[in-house]
Amino acid sequence: MEENKNPSEKIMDTVGNLVQTYRDLMAVKAVEKASQGASLSIFGILMLLVSVFILFFLGFGSAWWMGEELENMKAGFFIVGGIFITVLAIILMIAKKTLIPGIRNLIIKKFYEQD
Numbered sequence: 001m002e003e004n005k006n007p008s009e010k011i012m013d014t015v016g017n018l019v020q021t022y023r024d025l026m027a028v029k030a031v032e033k034a035s036q037g038a039s040l041s042i043f044g045i046l047m048l049l050v051s052v053f054i055l056f057f058l059g060f061g062s063a064w065w066m067g068e069e070l071e072n073m074k075a076g077f078f079i080v081g082g083i084f085i086t087v088l089a090i091i092l093m094i095a096k097k098t099l100i101p102g103i104r105n106l107i108i109k110k111f112y113e114q115d
Helices: 007-070 073-111
Strands: none
Touching: 007 073
């Protein structure tokens, strides 16, 4: 049956196959990027959750210890709270210039990364 086709029909079949293959390739790449993004998101959420618990218990333990050392529990908790507020203020000050562009560049690099 292939022998009965003229050259223009063969070219059209080849182009059709090429377009279909390209479409399939783009679908596979889209699924790969989506799955990579989902897995990185899940990992990030888990790391955030663990980090929150670590910070909570470190802060609580430090406040308790400092309160016992000062013989004033309230002072210990307020001092540790002040330390956390200071750290948050520093993070907010450097976020616009350093953190946000760094995270954005990391995401862009991961998106266009070739294996």
